[in-house]
Amino acid sequence: MRWEFTQAATRALLKVQAALPNNAGLDWDSGLELLAALTEDPEGSGVAWLVSMGVDASIWAESGLPQLGSVDPTQLQRQSEEFSHGKDLMRLLPLSLTGILRSARHFASEQFSDPTINSEALLAAVFERSPKGQRWLLKCGFTLEKTAETLSGSSLAMDEPLDLHQGEIPPGWIRLVDAVGNRLREGLRVLEDFSRFVKEDRWLVERLKRMRHQVDTLLVQIPGTSRLLDGRDVLGDSGAGLWTGSERPRKEERDLQRSNWKRVQEAIRSLEEHAKLAAPTLVRQLESLRYEAYTLEKRSSETSASTLSQTALMLLVSNQCLLGLERTVREAVRGGVDIVQLREKNLPDADLLDLAKKTRQWTRDEGALFILNDRPDLAVLSEADGVHLGTTDLTPSEARRIVGADRLIGASSHNARDREAATLAGADYLGAGPVFPSKTKAFQDFASLNYIRSFADWQGPPWFAIGGINLETIDQVREAGAVRIAISHAICQSEDPQGMARALRLALGIGPKK
Incomplete structure (x- = not known):
């Protein structure tokens, strides 16, 4: 529309x-x-x-x-x-x-x-x-x-609800909204506390708080909600006290997260379906809230965050490396490269898949992550650790349907709008730039160091400064706040990829790769 x-x-x-x-x-x-x-x-x-x-x-x-x-x-x-x-x-x-x-x-x-x-x-x-x-x-x-x-016909949220049907709302409906609303808020509170004190993920905490506020705003618009306590009947609830095997004590942190996200999503869905009868103007807002919960559940998974937490140096490679692709990849990883991203734009699919499989093997041998650029389908076939997407490629949420939950999805960002959109769509990490003119890729506009500085209070997924970074420019990037960088020309065209990778890590202020 x-x-x-x-x-x-x-x-x-x-x-x-x-x-x-x-x-x-x-x-x-x-x-x-x-x-x-x-x-x-x-x-x-x-x-x-x-x-x-x-x-x-x-x-x-x-x-x-x-x-x-x-x-x-x-x-x-x-x-x-x-x-x-x-x-x-x-x-x-x-x-x-x-x-x-x-x-x-x-x-x-x-x-x-x-x-x-x-x-x-x-x-x-x-x-x-x-x-x-x-x-x-x-x-x-x-x-x-x-x-x-x-505004009696609109969905505008008041501090006091427009409870126009108090005489018509049956007690069963009031009990339903009370029980489901409590379950929804309790699930969000558990997730918020876990994200705050265990994961220390401020970005997620802020969004969970905002979601709780949205829930409160929506609930007060449902007819009859001014009498929720009047309808509460815990002792007479036919479902109270019933337990299933899934409600047993949690064995792992992910079990705690998964169970509470399901509680939240199911509660929203229940309200959404019942709202079709009693508050149809709220259905779209509840549906939007439910899809946001799906997105945040993906964002809260600890797999991607823990995988990227120790990374600092990404290498973007193609078949045009001075010493050949295999030698460059292996030596660069030995020198301290944590992630290798294969970026080939002009190869036929069969040749690209063959090259991706080889790169996958080399990085596996040397102990680095392997990311394939642009192609989530070939990332799966080559057993890559993930895929990187440009701003005009599939969205992270679309690519997730291809690569599954366990692979990383990276996304390019040139400004704050790209950054927020990619994060909300489920990106596990971001590329931020281009910072300087690049010798490997042409750009009409440059994000510049100002964009890097805008990450000062960023609490979202990890990000890598990219574009024209080398030993001459890395100090500027580091002073602007970057702790992770993506490199191409400086290593790929070096006669000593291992030494160059080691020098870049030292210039970034981190020691040798463990």
Whole structure:
């Protein structure tokens, strides 16, 4: 489905896009920036709608909205006209706006029978999806009662649910929502605690917290949820006390994770199916939540993280190595290369598979991981440890259906949007770059050292700086924050691959490979 926007909504989104930092990913709350853009627009209908909802316009200037900076109004108007007449705005916007835009489109469809996103839809979505935005609106006098009257047909999440059917909800439904909701929240809490204290995976912890918040937001929209405690009957529950073999004590950490992820996914599915009867407007949101749980379960598997935790040096090779492919691979691994990635673009499939099998054998002999570029099917046939995907190849989630759960999937990233998209699609590691011009691959644009610096607070999967890195440039990459690098020309065209690999490890600040 194509995304459509009014010109006022487009102007606001373009101002936000210009104001947000390059590393504003999915976790970035863009609600205040969007509110600032909407309330600054004299031609949009958002201001009038806020006033009708009880917001006092006189206190906006003192309410803490960010200053977005000046934007040339003529250029802004021209751009908004271009985007509203077919140019794809979504390709330009940061990932931090994704949730708000999805809610806005749903709101517009429900309220106006038209999925075109306008100012009112954006404001409603900010209230639903942005904690910072919701606090600002309430602070400014946003009237929940009047909003409930206006939005009674939408899925907008209120602090107080629109419980319009209290007299019609049977006790069985109330008990179901209570039991399934508790099971869902408990499973998420177990996974969050495990990720926080055992795995120490901050990236996953943040997403599990966000998922718990989404669950709470959805549950309060289900009719009858204001009377959950009234319907609770533990002693009279016909299913209480029943145990199965799968509920026995866990023997391994992965058993703990697997059982709780299944608990979470099954609970969401149960709510999703029952919502078709009592809260049909929530079905799509519950379905989206369930698929996010599938993705996060994959991300939480410890296999890939533990495999990559001790790696620092990746070598990208082809048949054009100065000393030949086999000698280069073997000597480079002996010098400290941890991962060898075969990148051949022009070979017929049969020849590529034959070369991949040989490389697999050489790396296995020498004790390194082997990754095949671009081809998940041949990665399986050659028994590679994984596959690396470019930004225009299959997504990691699509490739996962081919390579299975146990193989690594790497993904190239040139900016924060690529990084977040690949991570959410299940990538086990990222390539970050190109940092400098490369002698082995041509690029029109360069991510530069600024992109490497943007990983300073990154808590996602491991990443390798790539592109033009050698002994002359490695200090700059290291100073920018890189602890893992991917190398090609510096080793492949060296007369001493082993010595060059050893020198690069030392320059990276790590000792010889154990």
